[in-house]
Amino acid sequence: MKDLFYYQDVMMQQFEAEVVSKGLENGRNYVVLSNTVFYPTGGGQPHDTGTLNDVQVVDVEKVGDEIRHYIEGTVDGAVYGKLNWQRRFDHMQQHAGQHILTAAFVELFNAPTVSFHLGAEQVTIDIAVEQLTEEQLIAAEARANEIILENRPIETKWVTEQELTSYNLRKEVAVTGDIRLVIIPNFDYNGCGGTHPTSTGQVSALKILGTEKMKGNVRVSFVCGQRVLAELGMRKKVLTEVAKQLSVPEAEAASALVKVLATQKNTEKALATAKDKLLQFEAHALIANHDTIVAEVLTQRSMQELQKLARMVVTEKPNGIALLATETEGKLQFVAARGEQVTISMKSVSTVVLPLINGKGGGNDQLVQGGGEILMTAEQLVAAMQKSCL
Numbered sequence: 001m002k003d004l005f006y007y008q009d010v011m012m013q014q015f016e017a018e019v020v021s022k023g024l025e026n027g028r029n030y031v032v033l034s035n036t037v038f039y040p041t042g043g044g045q046p047h048d049t050g051t052l053n054d055v056q057v058v059d060v061e062k063v064g065d066e067i068r069h070y071i072e073g074t075v076d077g078a079v080y081g082k083l084n085w086q087r088r089f090d091h092m093q094q095h096a097g098q099h100i101l102t103a104a105f106v107e108l109f110n111a112p113t114v115s116f117h118l119g120a121e122q123v124t125i126d127i128a129v130e131q132l133t134e135e136q137l138i139a140a141e142a143r144a145n146e147i148i149l150e151n152r153p154i155e156t157k158w159v160t161e162q163e164l165t166s167y168n169l170r171k172e173v174a175v176t177g178d179i180r181l182v183i184i185p186n187f188d189y190n191g192c193g194g195t196h197p198t199s200t201g202q203v204s205a206l207k208i209l210g211t212e213k214m215k216g217n218v219r220v221s222f223v224c225g226q227r228v229l230a231e232l233g234m235r236k237k238v239l240t241e242v243a244k245q246l247s248v249p250e251a252e253a254a255s256a257l258v259k260v261l262a263t264q265k266n267t268e269k270a271l272a273t274a275k276d277k278l279l280q281f282e283a284h285a286l287i288a289n290h291d292t293i294v295a296e297v298l299t300q301r302s303m304q305e306l307q308k309l310a311r312m313v314v315t316e317k318p319n320g321i322a323l324l325a326t327e328t329e330g331k332l333q334f335v336a337a338r339g340e341q342v343t344i345s346m347k348s349v350s351t352v353v354l355p356l357i358n359g360k361g362g363g364n365d366q367l368v369q370g371g372g373e374i375l376m377t378a379e380q381l382v383a384a385m386q387k388s389c390l
């Protein structure tokens with residue numbers, strides 16, 4: 001273990017080794033090498049990728065004592081290996097950032113981390129507390145960035161179980177035998193088998209992006225290093241576009257948006273009031289043009305409008321019946337409503353007309369609505385509805 005290249009020199013990007021054994025696992029070729037810089041998935045850190053003699057290494061896993069390099073092709077004998085360094089260094093930045101942020105939460109609030117996930121976009125830690133305040137998050141982030149800026153060394157040390165007792169570890173170590181400690185002097189002492197840069201400065205920066213409650217813990221999402229710039233770039237692009245659309249400086253985008261949304265709400269209210277007034281006028285006109293039964297075809301109306309209009313008509317005319325139909329979006333739709341002095345049930349209207357249009361509907365004795373296929377004109381539908389009331 002201690003002799004593995006990625007433990008000997010974490011900054012090593014290429015190496016030479018011998019193929020020790022080969023195998024096939026679930027249709028995937030793998031090789032085991034005499035030594036490697038390829039870090040296998042473990043301790044919350046994803047595996048490395050890269051090449052062996054120009055053959056792609058797509059996955060690296062530790063199975064028993066073997067480190068299996070899953071490759072897209074075959075290699076034999078002596079191999080020259082090369083890491084996808086961008087991916088590995090990113091993992092090192094995120095992983096070291098996690099140590100630092102976790103230690104900051106412990107130092108400031110005695111709030112321990114219970115799990116860690118290094119995702120493709122964001123890193124998360126679950127902290128064993130009911131909640132974290134905005135102030136606590138700001139303080140922990142500031143402390144983490146202070147440690148990064150101080151550019152403290154990140155040291156590793158192999159110790160025995162007996163030697164462990166002389167270190168004040170952040171949490172108990174699960175492994176036995178030789179144990180690898182990752183140490184940021186006077187800040188964090190931690191058993192860890194992952195890869196980290198050699199100094200905190202290489203983490204570059206750490207930014208908390210959000211929190212959510214997770215099974216009694218608080219999950220904190222953050223990014224480090226290059227990912228901070230990538231996040232900033234994405235957010236900058238979005239904010240610039242929002243500010244441009246609102247014609248305000250970026251710093252005023254949020255307050256401008258609040259104003260726009262408030263205006264929109266008021267406009268919607270005013271429009272709804274105006275529409276209701278229009279319908280009221282329409283209802284008066286319908287009543288004026290008809291006798292007891294107000295039967296009418298309307299063009300391109302929503303079901304909601306038909307219902308409102310029918311209700312307005314029979315409210316004004318308690319002895320009347322409103323039979324309204326429209327053809328909209330490839331459907332025939334209708335509403336039938338009765339005034340309070342009328343005794344005939346509107347359900348009898350839908351019983352007669354729904355089969356004519358292969359339709360579906362609902363309602364009660366006072367008002368029914370329905371819709372179906374255009375198997376006749378809206379005028380014919382209204383005529384059928386009218387006939388069913390006579």
Ligand SMILES: [Zn+2]
Pocket residue numbers: 095096099182192193194195196
């Ligand atoms: Zn670690």
